Amino acid sequence: MSEQSIPAPPFEVADRPPSRTPSASATSDAPSDTRSDAPLSRQRVIPLRHPGRWIATAVVLVLVAQFAHGLVTNPFYQWGRFQYWFARPVILQGLLVTLEVAALSAVLGLVGGIVLALMRQSRNPILRAVSWTYIWLFRSVPLIVVLLVLYNFSALYKTLSLGVPFGPGFVHFNESALATDLVVATLGLSLNEAAYAAEVVRSGILSVDQGQHEAAAALGLPRGYQFRRIVLPQALRAIVPAYVNQLIGLIKGTSLVFYVSLLDLFGEVQNMGSTYPGDVVPLLLVATVWYVVLTSVVSVVQFYVERHYSRGALRTVPPTPLQRLRVSLRQLRERADFGSTVNS
Amino acid sequence: MTGTTTLTATAAAVEVHGAHKWYGANRVLDGVDLTVQPGQVAVILGPSGSGKSTLLRAINHLEQLDVGHVSVNGELIGVRRHGERLKELGERAILAQRAGIGFVFQGFNLFPHLTALENIAAAPVATGRATREEARATARDLLERVGLADKADAYPRQLSGGQQQRVAIARALAQKPGLILFDEPTSALDPELVGEVLAVIKDLAGSGTTLIVVTHEIGFAREVADLVVFLDGGRILEQGSPAEVLDNPQHPRTREFLSRVL
Numbered sequence: 001m002s003e004q005s006i007p008a009p010p011f012e013v014a015d016r017p018p019s020r021t022p023s024a025s026a027t028s029d030a031p032s033d034t035r036s037d038a039p040l041s042r043q044r045v046i047p048l049r050h051p052g053r054w055i056a057t058a059v060v061l062v063l064v065a066q067f068a069h070g071l072v073t074n075p076f077y078q079w080g081r082f083q084y085w086f087a088r089p090v091i092l093q094g095l096l097v098t099l100e101v102a103a104l105s106a107v108l109g110l111v112g113g114i115v116l117a118l119m120r121q122s123r124n125p126i127l128r129a130v131s132w133t134y135i136w137l138f139r140s141v142p143l144i145v146v147l148l149v150l151y152n153f154s155a156l157y158k159t160l161s162l163g164v165p166f167g168p169g170f171v172h173f174n175e176s177a178l179a180t181d182l183v184v185a186t187l188g189l190s191l192n193e194a195a196y197a198a199e200v201v202r203s204g205i206l207s208v209d210q211g212q213h214e215a216a217a218a219l220g221l222p223r224g225y226q227f228r229r230i231v232l233p234q235a236l237r238a239i240v241p242a243y244v245n246q247l248i249g250l251i252k253g254t255s256l257v258f259y260v261s262l263l264d265l266f267g268e269v270q271n272m273g274s275t276y277p278g279d280v281v282p283l284l285l286v287a288t289v290w291y292v293v294l295t296s297v298v299s300v301v302q303f304y305v306e307r308h309y310s311r312g313a314l315r316t317v318p319p320t321p322l323q324r325l326r327v328s329l330r331q332l333r334e335r336a337d338f339g340s341t342v343n344s
Numbered sequence: 345m346t347g348t349t350t351l352t353a354t355a356a357a358v359e360v361h362g363a364h365k366w367y368g369a370n371r372v373l374d375g376v377d378l379t380v381q382p383g384q385v386a387v388i389l390g391p392s393g394s395g396k397s398t399l400l401r402a403i404n405h406l407e408q409l410d411v412g413h414v415s416v417n418g419e420l421i422g423v424r425r426h427g428e429r430l431k432e433l434g435e436r437a438i439l440a441q442r443a444g445i446g447f448v449f450q451g452f453n454l455f456p457h458l459t460a461l462e463n464i465a466a467a468p469v470a471t472g473r474a475t476r477e478e479a480r481a482t483a484r485d486l487l488e489r490v491g492l493a494d495k496a497d498a499y500p501r502q503l504s505g506g507q508q509q510r511v512a513i514a515r516a517l518a519q520k521p522g523l524i525l526f527d528e529p530t531s532a533l534d535p536e537l538v539g540e541v542l543a544v545i546k547d548l549a550g551s552g553t554t555l556i557v558v559t560h561e562i563g564f565a566r567e568v569a570d571l572v573v574f575l576d577g578g579r580i581l582e583q584g585s586p587a588e589v590l591d592n593p594q595h596p597r598t599r600e601f602l603s604r605v606l
Contacts, residue, residue, distance in 0.1 A: 215453035218404060219467040219519065220443025223435060229466070233457045312457040312499035 081282035085272070086289070094268030095290055101182065101264060102251045102294075105189035109250070110243065112190060113197025118227075120202055131198065138195035144256050147188040151260040185257035185264075193250055200242045204235030236309045244302040248295045265290055355418030357382040357523055357554035358403060363412035365398055365578075372398045373409070374578035380571060382417075382522070385555045387565040389589075390575035391601055396558040399575065400525050403556065404445045405438055416445060416523055443471045446516030446524035450531050452508040454500040460487065460511045461496040464518045473519065486514035490544050506537030510544055517548075524548065526557040562605055566590055574598045 071077065085091060119131035138146070163170040208231050216226040255266035263271060269287045273280040303320075310317055319327070358380040365373040372395045380386045388396045401407040403414050405422035413430065414421045422438055423430040433441075454463050464483035468474040474482065487493050490510040492503075500508050509529055516524055526545065530538040542564050548555060549568045559565065565572055565586055572589040574582040574597075581595045593599045 209453075211449060211451050211453035212455065214406060215447075215449065215455070217439070218406060218442055218445075218447035218449075219471075219515070220439040220441070221467055221470050222439060225470045229470070230455055234455075309457075312459075312501060315499075315501055 076281060077285065078279070078282045081279050082285050085279065085283055085286045090268050090272060091265065091286060091290075094263055094265040097182075097257075097262060098251070098254050098264040098266075098290075098294075101185050101189060101254050101257055101262070102247075104186045105193050105254075106247055106250060108186070108190035109193025109197050110201075112194030113199075113201050116194060116198035117201035117205060120198065121205065135195045135198050138192055143188065143192045143253055144259060146192055147185065147256060147260050150184045150188045153184075181257075181260055181262040184260050185254075185262045188260070189250060189253060189257070192253075193246070196246050197243065200239055200246060201235070203242065204237075204239035205231060207238040208234045233309065234313075237306070237313055240302065240306050240309060244298060247298055251294050251298070252291060355382075356380060356415075357384065357417060358386075358556065359415045360399070360403070361412050361414075363399065363402060363409050363414070365395070365402065365407065365410050372578050373402070373412075376412070376575070376578070376580055378573065378580065378583075380554060380556060382554055383552045384570040385549045385557065385568050386571040386573060387569040387586075388556065388558045388573045388575055389560070389562070389565065389601070389605075394575045395578040396575050397527050400527050400556060400558050403523075403525055404442050404447055406447070416441070440471075443467070443473070443519050444521055444523075446513075446519060446521040448509070448512050448516050448524065448526045448529050450528040452500070452505070452512045452532070454508055454512055454515070456500050459497050459499055460492065460503070460514075463500070463511060464515045467515070468518050471519070479518070482518060483514070486517050487511070489517075489547075490514045491540070504537060505533045506540045509533065509541045513541070513544055513548075521553070523554045523556070526555065526559070528558050528560070530559065530561060560605060562590065562602070574601070576601070 072079070116131045116134060119127040120135075122128055122131075212230060212234065213226070216230045221230065254264055257264050258267035258270060265287055269283045273283050276283075307317055307320070356379045358378065360376055360378040363373045363376040363378075364371075374395075376395070376399055378386075378399070388399065390396050398407055402409050403416065403421065405414075408422060413423060419441070420430070421441055422433055424433055424437075425431075454460075455466070458466060461480065461483050464486055465476070465479035468479040468482065469476050473479075484493070484496060487496055490513060492507055492510055492514075495503060495507060495511070500511065503511065509532075513524075513529075529545065530541050533541065538561070542561060545555065545557065545564075546568050557564075557569075569586050571583060572586050573580055574589055574593075574595070576597050582589050582593060582598050589598065590602065593602060
């Protein structure tokens with residue numbers, strides 16, 4: 001029982017119990033733990049074994065391996081064609097359109113959502129009603145319908161003009177010149193997005209404690225300052241995860257702009273698919289991978305934004321993956337050092 | 345702090361006249377008249393639900409009175425005189441009035457996303473009373489004054505309840521108010537932390553600032569108060585010096601309350 005005289009290492013050496021030498025367990029059979037020289041308090045607890053976990057792990061690993069094997073070997077996927085299409089200029093052009101539409105609608109939708117949320121919190125009943133109706137309407141109408149109505153908008157209104165309401169107009173726009181496919185697509189997505197963003201922002205504002213509003217009011221902070229510096233930063237903690245959810249939906253929702261003849265990532269894939277019918281599956285895989293890449297980037301950004309707004313809400317800010325890696329590397333090194341000193 | 349006592353000799357620090365307030369059918373304030381002189385420490389006692397907090401919150405217009413009016417240093421709060429009538433003030437004017445009145449909450453209500461220093465320095469900058477540098481320097485002085493000089497960069501959640509309340513008091517002081525209102529400042533604290541907060545308030549009592557404190561700390565009232573007010577059912581049943589109200593209460597309700605609290 002030599003290892004019990006070694007001072008307990010400051011960390012877990014491995015997740016299995018210190019191995020007892022077979023001779024020791026053979027000579028003193030049953031309660032060797034209590035009769036050892038070291039006091040009970042200095043002994044390491046033998047972790048409980050979980051055979052069920054190991055079996056489940058094995059089953060899942062086999063299934064995953066089978067799936068991966070099928071993915072690679074099934075000729076149906078045509079990985080060669082996938083590789084061919086993946087970074088084609090046509091596809092990248094479509095990707096650019098997707099990014100452009102998604103980014104514009106995300107920003108416009110969020111700004112619109114904040115305005116709508118503030119209108120719903122307003123003391124003016126007309127503003128409240130307008131905001132409520134807008135949200136009700138745009139959450140009720142399918143996005144594709146919104147897009148198609150906007151697409152046909154120029155047939156309904158030939159010109160748009162700025163001027164006195166119901167009176168003479170000063171500036172006239174030719175609708176068909178103004179409403180390019182990109183404008184129609186972005187507008188449709190933004191209108192839709194704003195309705196959802198409004199509710200996300202409102203939920204964030206509601207999540208801020210009433211005492212914060214009172215404290216801000218009692219200090220005499222100007223109204224705009226109260227919202228921008230006191231309420232919004234705290235609301236964002238609740239807003240960010242919900243809005244990122246919304247954003248991911250938006251990124252995928254951009255695939256609908258194909259129907260207003262804007263060639264985004266999905267549009268280009270569809271287009272190429274009808275030109276090269278044999279490549280439909282690899283083309284769909286190309287689109288899948290690009291969408292996965294986009295949402296992954298958003299998720300990474302989300303982590304850091306959430307971390308930023310957790311200041312003060314958590315006693316310690318969670319470590320970034322890089323910091324976690326550094327810590328585990330240091331622990332590994334310490335573990336190795338400890339091992340070498342024990343061996344020598 | 346209050347070297348600028350440019351008050352007219354007659355203006356009381358706080359005057360409440362005929363204050364009535366209902367929450368629905370529930371009458372919370374039922375004709376309260378209260379006068380607190382500049383530099384005085386007034387302690388408001390009373391059972392829960394007696395209208396203490398509502399009265400205090402009416403003084404800086406966090407609550408609007410249904411009937412009656414409040415003036416601070418002779419200036420009407422939340423309304424202005426228009427001939428024979430009173431007109432409601434705009435939000436901006438009300439916020440400006442509040443900036444001159446400190447308020448300390450039972451639940452501290454520090455801004456959790458700002459450090460202790462930022463909590464204190466925010467308002468003077470936002471209301472244009474100081475530049476950023478001035479406000480931060482003042483904030484450091486105030487933190488030192490409440491014994492938390494080393495906690496400038498701590499976030500409220502990293503502080504104990506007593507420390508948070510001391511930061512909240514420093515935050516109220518940063519606006520250089522002539523009047524500070526305390527709404528049960530120690531009720532949310534562990535018994536062992538009550539002392540440190542009361543010590544800070546006692547320290548202010550000698551400084552010339554007018555203090556109105558809603559509390560259940562009778563010992564504190566006896567030691568520090570110039571005026572003790574006993575409120576029950578939305579009415580002031582008794583007021584006077586600590587010796588009068590605490591040691592020789594006239595009203596049976598006051599006696600009953602004190603016997604339960606002491």
